[in-house]
Amino acid sequence: MDTESVKKIFDTHDGIMRTKELSECGIYYKLLCQLMQDGYVEKIRYGYYQWQDDRSFSEAATIAKLFPDAILCMETALQYYGYTDRTPAAWCLAVDKNSTKSRFDIDYPAIKPFYMQAKLLEIGVESCTIEDISMKIYDRERVICDCLRQMNKMDVEIYNKAIQAYIKDPKKNIPRLMIYAKKLRTEKKVRTTIGVWL
Numbered sequence: 001m002d003t004e005s006v007k008k009i010f011d012t013h014d015g016i017m018r019t020k021e022l023s024e025c026g027i028y029y030k031l032l033c034q035l036m037q038d039g040y041v042e043k044i045r046y047g048y049y050q051w052q053d054d055r056s057f058s059e060a061a062t063i064a065k066l067f068p069d070a071i072l073c074m075e076t077a078l079q080y081y082g083y084t085d086r087t088p089a090a091w092c093l094a095v096d097k098n099s100t101k102s103r104f105d106i107d108y109p110a111i112k113p114f115y116m117q118a119k120l121l122e123i124g125v126e127s128c129t130i131e132d133i134s135m136k137i138y139d140r141e142r143v144i145c146d147c148l149r150q151m152n153k154m155d156v157e158i159y160n161k162a163i164q165a166y167i168k169d170p171k172k173n174i175p176r177l178m179i180y181a182k183k184l185r186t187e188k189k190v191r192t193t194i195g196v197w198l
Contacts, residue, residue, distance in 0.1 A: 010051035016065040019047045045106040059109040060131040063091055070095050071125055072137040073114055073146060081140055083165040084158050096121055123183055141177040148189040167197045
C-alpha cells in the first residue's frame with residue numbers, strides 16, 4: 001500500500017486511528033513501523049496513531065478524537081469565555097468519575113481530568129468550536145459554579161478575575177446560575193460571592 005492510500009485512510013478517520021482500525025483497513029504492524037520511521041505517522045498514546053500534517057499540530061483535534069466524552073471545564077472554559085487572560089498549562093476536562101484513569105496518561109497535549117458523578121456531568125453542557133473542531137464545553141453558569149466549588153484549589157487571581165468577568169458579562173444568566181447552584185450545592189456561595197454585586 002502506498003503512502004497516499006494510507007493518508008486517504010487516515011483522512012477518513014480525521015487523521016487519528018486506533019490499532020484496531022488500522023488492522024481493519026489493512027495497515028499492519030510492519031507497514032505502520034515503516035510509516036513511523038519515515039515520519040508520516042506518530043504514536044500519540046498506546047494504541048493511537050496520528051498522521052503527520054497541519055492538523056497533527058491541532059491540540060483540539062487530538063483532544064476531541066481521544067476524549068469524545070470529555071467536557072471542557074475550569075480554566076480551559078474560563079479562557080474560552082474570556083474570563084481569564086492566562087493560558088492554562090493543561091486542557092481541563094470534565095469526565096465521568098468511573099472513567100479509566102490510564103486513558104489520560106498521555107504525553108501530549110497536557111490534560112487535567114476532573115472526575116465527576118454522572119448525574120452532575122451533564123449539567124450545563126453546550127458545544128463550541130475551537131481550532132475548527134466542535135467540542136463540548138460547560139456554559140458560563142456551570143463554569144462559575146465549578147469555580148465556587150473549587151475555589152480553595154484555584155489560583156486566587158484567576159478565581160477573582162473569573163468572578164468579576166462573569167458579573168460584568170452581558171451574556172450572564174442569573175436564574176440559570178441559581179438553578180445550577182442548587183443542583184451543585186453551591187447556592188450559599190453564589191449568594192455570598194455574586195449576590196452582593198447584583
